[in-house]
Amino acid sequence: MPISSFTKATIFCRFSSTQFFSTVSSKISQFRNRISLANLLQRYGFSPSQLHIFLARNRFLFDHSSVHEIQNSLNVLLSFRIPQAPFISLLFDCPAVLDFNFLKKWQIGISKFGNSGISPVAICSVLALSKRFQIDPDLFLNRVGVLKDLGFNGGVLTRVLERFPRIIMMKEDEICRKIGFLEGIGISRYGIERVFHSFPEVLGFDVENRLKPLLDEFLELGFRKNEIRDEITRDPRVLGMELGEMSRCLGLLKTLKCRVPIKDEIFSEGEFKAGFEVKLRVDCLCKQGLIHREAFKILWKEPRLVLYEIEEIEKKIEFLVNRMKYGVGCLVEVPEYLGANFDKQIVPRYNVVEYLRSKGALEFDVGLKGLIKPSRLRFYNLYVKPYPECEKMFGRVADGAGLQQRHPVGMWKLFKPQKHTESKEDVNNMKSFMEPLV
Incomplete structure (x- = not known):
């Protein structure tokens, strides 16, 4: 019996209604x-x-x-x-x-x-x-037993499992090769435990393709084997350096133009440690969003950063980005920001400028360069002296402060006061250690 159009429409409506309520439900x-x-x-x-x-x-x-x-x-x-x-x-x-x-x-x-x-x-x-x-848990239990037999006891074992759990997937002979490499450069059993506890990630590095070439690079740079051993024991993160990285860091240090006391302090614990400190600060800057070339340029222009703690640099960048609302890239043009005192210079100047901006007293954008580069006296005369209410947040400048020399005679090399531009020699020096970064 043929189905009428009305029956078809009724069936369709009922089906659609059921589907609709099913979807809604x-x-x-x-x-x-x-x-x-x-x-x-x-x-x-x-x-x-x-x-x-x-x-x-x-x-x-x-x-x-x-x-x-x-x-x-x-x-x-x-x-x-x-x-x-x-x-x-x-x-x-x-x-x-x-x-x-x-x-x-x-x-x-x-x-x-x-x-x-x-x-x-x-x-x-x-x-x-x-x-x-x-x-499987049973496989993990078996691997823990193997690690204990190899000397991974107490805090070393738990530290390695926290930071490098992939060790439970490694074969015993792979782990033994890492131990053998460290013993081969004269590190004691206690020193090896310290290396694995401080830098468990070294267990993931290949001995032939990563660790031995890195050791060869250090030797070619003129460092003695016992010096390399002592530096690895002191800070095992040295083994995390990429091939060629130490050469670039030392190249940067050799081209620095800064006061002699700053350079002496940078090299006070030897060239090896100085080069590694540069690497740590380059990593810190790159972690914040800069590329290697930019990080090297900032350190070259503001060498004092090599002496500053990583936490201090990170605090300044966090304030720059989250509070001052600047992009991290502006540090390439104003690296002096990272060299300025956070509590005595950066925060008071920012507070003054923000206060004046909120009151409509500024008809122009001060900018990061205008905030950081003026001397304390010049900044005071421009933004604080005309507005006495700002003195509390900035601090008063003593009379005659502008006549005092900022540093003893002979501490600074003489430069012309005009806007700094890199000389041809400076550009060539920068190219020499930055060329591998291109």
Whole structure:
């Protein structure tokens, strides 16, 4: 019997209506699941901003997992006594670790370790690695035994597992080659423990293609073997230098034009340490968003940075970007900012300029150069003296301060007072150590 058009329309409407209500019901259920999951994660330490990012990245959690199952997984994780910061970091880096069956298996496995001395943070690192590479708890227990036989005891073992958990995937002979390399340059057993504790990442470096060529470079630069040994023992991060990096850092130091006392202080503990200190500050600047060429240029123009603590440099850049709202690239043009005293120069001058801007007293943009480069007396005369209310935030300049010499005679090389431009010799010097960075 043929179906009439009216019957077809009725069937279609009923089907569409059923499909529509099914879709709406599914969305409502998903929304409720999302709210329940958000409340659950907030109880386990997630901030509102972290929740928004985490749930947006991991929609599979409320599409295919029940809130009850996730809560069970979180309870197992908490049984490992992982601190809150590593706990949240683990979930961000490896949300798949919330697999309940995986965690239950590891809970049983870790209970076999007993009082092994392995820290909760180390367990956190191992769990993330194990989930990614499907590593069994029994294999991990076996690898821990091997490491203990090789001398990885106490704090060294837990430190290595925290920072370089991939060691549990390495073969025993690979680890032995690293130990043999360090013994070959005269580092004692205690010194080797210090190296692995301070810089566990060295265990991931290839001996033939990375460590031996680096040692050869140090020797070719004229450093004695016992000097290299002592520097590695003092700061094992030396082994993290790239090939050619020490040569570029020493090239920078040899072309510096600065006061003799500053240069003497830079080299006070030897050329090797001076070159490594340059590397650390280049890494710090690059971490903030600069490229290597820019970082080297800033250090060349402001050599005092080699003497400043990394934390101090980072604090100034954080203030520059987050408070002053400048891009980090402006440091290439005004490297003096990083050489200025934070509490006595940068903050007071910024406060004065911001106050005058808020009162409408400035008809022009001062800019970073105008904020940092003027002398204290000139800045005072320009922005503070006409506005007595600014003296409290800036500090008064004593009468006759402008007549005092800033440094004893002979401390500075004589330069013309006009705007500084690099001479042909300066440009050639910079090219000599920056050429490999092109």
